[in-house]
Amino acid sequence: MMTTHSSLTQSQQAAITKATQCLAPNWPLDRMIAVNPLWKNVDQPFDKVATEVSTLAGIRCHMPVSTYLDWYEQGRIQNDCLLQAASEYGVHMSAEALIMYLSKETARVQSWRNIADWADLTRSHHKMSWHDEITHQISQFCAAHYQQQRPMLQRQYRQQSLNLYQHWLQVSRLDRGLAIIMSEAKLEQEFAALPEDQEALFIEAITTLNIPQSTLAEYGQALLLDINGWGSYLAYRAFEAEKVGQQQDDVRSLLAIKLAWELVVWRYLEKHSADDFDTLAERWKQQTHHLNELREQHSEALAIPRIWARALELSEQQALQQQLTDVTANLPDAPAMQAIFCIDVRSEVYRRALEQQSGNIETYGFAGFFGLPIEYEQAGTQVARPQLPGLLPPTIRVVESQADEGKLAQENRSASWNRWGNAAAGTFSMVESMGWWYAFKLFKKNLKGDTSHALSPTHSSHWTLTRQGRTLDIQDQAELAKGVLDTMGLRHFTGTILLVGHGSHSCNNLQSAGLECGACGGQTGEINVRVLAQLLNNLKVREALKPMGYQIPDQTQFVAALHNTITDHITCYNEVNDPAVVDWLMQATYLAQQERAVKVDQALLNMDREERNAAYLRRAKDWSQTRPEWGLADNNAFIIAPRQYTRNLDLHGRSFLHDYDFKQDSDAGILERLMTAPMLVTHWINMQYNLSTTDNFKFGSGNKVLHNAVGDHIGVFEGNGGDLRIGLAMQSLHDGQQWMHTPQRLAVYIRAPKPFIESIVAKHELLQQLIDNQWLYVFQWDEQSISRFYQGAWQQD
Known part of the structure; x- marks a missing residue:
């Protein structure tokens, strides 16, 4: 082992730390929520980040030029928007010349290559790729290391206090299969030569590989982006630890593992393949000293896609803004029923359908966790799960204090079954393992449906709320309810008020949590609406609310409900006293199903409403259905305004809608909460859908049919x-x-x-970054016009 400096320099430490902070957290399957994969980079302009990840990892943040051309020919991108977009990027041409210029498909520019990638260029095609085996080995190791339900690690390793790097090193040193797989007989000698301490590994790698300080951070980022999936999971673990005041630094260890492999390849070629090593060393030297030139090439290659992407945005914004500025306010004269829905884009379709049933129906949009910062503990268990946005820590624990013991037993059996069904062997392989018996169970489920849902407690449940072990008294509950009502904007109360969360009950779907409510931490909103209904129906809480400015009539009934986003059915958890409400909900279901049929399955349009309804129900139960619904696909806007201004608009299920009346918000406190919570959640959703589309290999999960669960809930392999x-x-x-x-x-x-x-953005650096670095667009909408807020100034749109 070579002698190295005793410690990293301050600048080297800073570069390594910068590299380890480049990855956004990715939540596990049972809490799967949408995340902006580039969230840790919002302090830089979007275009700059797009260039950087293209340079370092070949990641695409835009669609191919051919796709934009197709959309242009379909009329989705307007000429005037193309001219404006080009002008924003300093390109000034006539429309005809611009189209000619923008029609050129940009050639892909070679991205940064890590040492293993360079080594593969001269490696025999008959041998296993260094890159592929490194990824496979690290990934399989991490799966074994973090698997919780059935530990795969040998006991002696688990009893030692080893960090991730040290454990990987011990396992790798004993793995004789690596040399066989790679057809490199003396490979194990290089693992034996690696230092035991990961900080020593960093020093040794930096010295041996001649990594310039000017490219150390970028090299580290490139290595982590190459194992982005596991890196993002470890970033999630660090994020969760930080929320409870702990430190978790496995991302740094993962970087050490990647660097160790680079060192192994470098030294092995140096000893056993002199010609290949000389070629590698020269190419590596050239690359590390010419990163800026490579970055410039990528920036030039993105010039055309960047203009197309901006022109598409301008075209879509222009069309929506035309709708918004042409609208006439429309409020029910005397509402007979109110319904509060999640802001989710899927709610927009159903809300329109429900409002069409009567001019006396009033709907609201509200964040899907209904303002309750809760975690949920089911009776008879010791496990609590968050029911709020992933960015926020829960402050209140909700316990179901009356539960059906038979149902608990059934759910425990179901959980055991699901653990096996979602295990690494894969869901479809269960049919092979269990033969005709499991096939029959799936077939029966397809015909009859599974009426039990793990997140549907008994209707008679009572909820106990505690904060730090202390039960919330009536005054505490009233203050909690007041905060919800303030943000919701509910000032008058009808006889029936529906609190409608949402959930998606699909079958055989490892990523089903991604179709649930993101604001509820990847769970349905059922718990939240049922707890809130209990609070607001409590007569003592209502009495305590009176001095706070809320007079809820005695005859008002809050009904907890759940919107199934696959079938558009509404399930009510309290008895609805008004038969008209029941009929309105069913008629709205039929109407929403008809509208969605255009995207779900054209064959549904040729059915009558009963046949169509039955088809949707079958779809939800179909274990072979890979597209049970479209989730939040095609989302593009978040509208914060009173419903009266969007009530008559068909927004095509693409807009998040949150009710807000600035006349009830004298200090802008409510708007501040909306811009620092729901706006961030919608941004995360939007960017995950965007980047999963533009680069499904790095930021998406490929073919759902090939998914296998890792460690029960960690994530999926394709x-x-x-x-x-x-x-x-x-x-x-x-x-x-x-x-x-x-x-x-x-x-x-x-x-x-x-x-x-202006005042809210000025108070929050994060909002300034998102707006000024163009990760999202913020517009002010008044009676006559729409203005964009950018770089601290207003621009008329």
Whole structure:
């Protein structure tokens, strides 16, 4: 082993730390929520980040030019928007000349190559690729290391206090199969020569590989982006640890593992393949000293796709803004029923359908966790799960204090079954293992359906709320309810008020949590609406609310409900006293099903409503259905405004809708909460759909049919190896013929005075970064016009 310096320099430490902070957290399967994969880079302009990840990892943040051309020919991109987009990027041409210029398909520029990639260029085609085996070995090791339900690690390793790097090193030193797989007989000697300490490994690698300080951070980032799936999972573990005041630094260890492999390849070739090593060393030297030139090549290659992407955004924004500025406010004169829905884009379709049933129906949009910062503990268990956005820590624990013991036993049996069904062997392999018995169970489920849902407690449940072990008294509950009502904007109360969460009950779907409510941590909103209904129906809580300005009539009934986003059925968890409400809900279901049929399955349009309804129910139960619904595909806007201004608009299920009345928000406190919570959640959703579409290999999860669960809930492999896959499967984005999601950055429209928006953005650096670095667009919408807020100033749109 060579002698190295005793410690890393301060600048080297900073570069390594910078590299390890480049990855956004990715939540596990049972809490799968949408995330902007580039979230840790929002302090830089979007275009700069797009260039950087293209340079370092070949990641695409735009669609191919051919796709934009198709959309242009379909009329989705307007000429005036093309001219404006080109002008923004300093390109000034006539429309005809611009189209000629933009029609050129840009050649792909070679991205940064790590040492293993360079080594593969001169490696025999009859041998296993260094890159592929490194990814496979690290990925299989991480799966074994983090598997919780059935530990795969040998006991002696688990009893030692080893960090991730040290454990990998011990396992690798004993793995004689690596030399056999790679057809390199003396490979194990290089693992024996690696230092035991990961900090010593960093020093040794930097010295041996001659890594310049100017490219150390970028090299580290390139290595981590090459194992982005596991890196993102470890970033999630670090994020969760930080929320409870702990430190978890496995991302740094993962970087050490990647660097160790680079060192192994370098030294092995140096000793056993002199010609290949000389070629590698020269290429590596040239690359490390010419990173800026490589970056410039990628920036030039993105010039045309960048203009197309911006022109598409302008075209879509222009069309929506025309709708918004032409609208006439429309409020029910005397509402007979109110219904509060999640802001989710899927709610927009159903809300319109429900409002068409009567002019006396009033709907609201509200964040799907219904303002409750809770975690849920089911009776008879010791495990609590968050029911709020992933960015926020829960402060209140909710316990179901009356539960059906038979149902608990059934759910325990179901959980055991599901653990096996979702294990690494894969869901479809269960049929092979269990033979006709499991096949029969699936067939029966297809015919009859599975009426039990793990997140559907008994209707008679009572909920106990505690904070740090103390039960919330009536005053605490009233203050909690007041905060919800303030943000919701509910000032008058009808006889029946529905609190409608949402969930998606599909079968045989490892990523089913991704179709649930993101604001509820990848769970359904059922718990949240049932807890809130209990609070607001409590007469003592209502009495305590009176001095706070809320007079809820005695006859008002809050009904907890759940919107099944596959079937558009509404399940009510309290008895509905008004038969008209029941009829309205069913009629709205039929209407929403008809509208969605255009995207779900054209054959549904040729059915009568009863046949169509039955077909949707079968779809939800179909274990072979890879596209049970389209989720939040094609989302493009977030509108913060009173419903009266969007009530008559068909927004095509593409807009998040949150009710807000600035006249009830004198200090802009409510708007501040909306811009620092729901707006961030919608941005995360939007960017995950965007980047899963533009680069499904790095930021998506490939073919859903090939998914196998890793460690019960950690994530999925596509097939039986490779990196952990993150993001959305192709079946969530593409129908086999065309893209169902159009990548474009979120446009946020706020109906509030400009000073409100200005003051809030000025208070929050994160909002300044998102807006000024163009990760999203913020517009102020008033009676006559729409203005964009950018770089601290207003621009008339």
